[in-house]
Amino acid sequence: MNHPLNSIRAVSMLAACVALTPSPSDAAVKICTFPGSPSAALDRTVAQAVFARASIAATFIAKGIGEGDDDGVSLRELDKTLARECDVIAGFPRSTVADASGGKMRFSRGYLRAGYVSIEAPGADLQDAAKRTVAATYASPAQLIAVQQPDVKLDLENTSALTVEAVAKGRAQRAIVWYPAVVAYRMAHPERSFSVASAHSPYADWQLTFAFGPKSEALRPRIDDALTALTNDGRLHELTKQWTLPADTASARHPDTPSTASSARSGFMLADMNASREGRFIKIANEGGGEPPSFEQAQTTHGKTLYASSCAKCHGAQLQGVTAPALQGPAFAPPSNSHLTVGGIFTYMATNMPADRPGKLKDQDYADIMAFLLLSNGYKPGATKMTADSARASKLPLNAGPAH
Known part of the structure; x- marks a missing residue:
């Protein structure tokens, strides 16, 4: 996954079916995956194990979602995919910031x-310029x-690999980087190891999930x-253990976390992110204060129109997040x-968005979108x-406004 902000060329393609069961019937459930995702094989x-356990005949639909991965596909496109090409999408990523609601x-x-x-590569021969470089x-x-x-x-790369x-x-x-991309790279290059x-x-x-359309939603409880049965008997752990996040990066409540020893044997070493400042992930400082930059009601109307045409595909018509983070809420x-910070968000947006044509809008257009985002957050x-x-200079932490 080049997750949840990458653009994807989602085109309609003829489906080629590969049977999951020896003799699938005409009524077999059609399953799509994101073929460009590093986790597609998993x-x-x-999907094979889950649908077999549920006694549901199923077939894979090759290229049902095109040739890219799961990022940047609009809800409308996904709804069409689930109405036409397939019944279920396996490997759909969800999070609290992009839940596709x-x-x-x-x-x-x-x-x-x-x-x-x-990730880092211990012992790598770093060029001088690389010593302060973070790839993404x-x-x-x-x-x-x-x-x-x-x-x-x-160092911005075009793919997770x-x-x-x-x-x-x-x-x-x-x-x-998206952790399944690290696993997939290790599979292709077993001589490599990473912290x-x-x-x-x-x-x-x-979290990776199965997504259902209206015509297949009745299958969800089964x-x-x-999934519960496969978790309880250990089968799900066996299927996913190679892909499971190392122990100190995974949630304590996650049932499929491998031990540190097994991670090391697989070519992954757990890094101590507290060992030095350079080895830590450092967030934007939220020191500062004062009032947010002022904005007019009229420019929020223009900003909303621009958002609908340039941002809603990935971030959702209601700013709820689809395959990119939500832009409203906690x-x-x-x-x-x-x-x-307000300035940090504005600078990132004006430099990198929209994902298909970064920086295509005028400076004032980005400011109008920022005004709309502030209005939408209270x-x-x-x-x-x-x-x-004024937007770029603001060091105000982006907390919810008093009306939100």
Whole structure:
């Protein structure tokens, strides 16, 4: 996954079926995966086991979602996919910042926590320029996490595999990357080893699930029951253990966390993120204060129109998050102690968004979108128009406004 902010060329393609069962019937459930995702092979394996346990005949639909991964696909496109090409999507990523709510899809319980991590390659021969370089996958949550770190140079790569390779080849000291991409890279390059540490960010934590359309939603309880049964008998652990986050990066309540020893044998070493300042993930400082930059009601109307045309595909029509983080609510603007600033969000947005054409809008257009985001998170308009300069200069922590 080049998760939940990458753009994808989601085109309609003829489906080629590969049987999951020896003699599937015409009524077999059609399953799609994101073929570009590093976890696609795992998603197919888990789907086979789950649907077999649920006694549901199923077939895979090759290229039902095109040739890319799961990022940047709009709810409308996904709803169409589930109405036409397939009944279920295996390996759909969900999180508290991008849960794809607001569409027609419904979701199973998660079968794997597969978030973003910080990796290094011990002993790599680093070039001088690489010693302050952090690699991340362009236009993905990895970039959003990495951009929050001060005093580093970003190496933005087009795929998650290239992001891992930037560390393996010594072009970057560290990388923020989707953990299944690290596993997939290790499978292809077993001679490589990496240290893995948490990327402490609300954008880092994701769960892989099954997504159902309206015509297949009735299957969801059976799939959840099968997932529960496979968890209880240890089968799910066996299927996913190679992909499970190392112990100190995983939630304490996650049932499938491997031991430190097993992680080391697999070529992953647990990094101590507290050992030094350079080895830690550092959030945007939220020191500072004062009033947010003023904005006018009229510019929020323009900002809303721009948001609908340039941002809603990934972030949701209601700012709820689809395959990119939500831009409203406590994950984005918490009641207090935000790790993001108004200026930081504006600068990131104006530099990197929209994902398909970064920086395509005028400075004032980005300021109008920022005004709309502030209004949507409880801030009240004033008499002075927000400008790009006033937005960029704001060091105010982005906490929810008093009206929110």
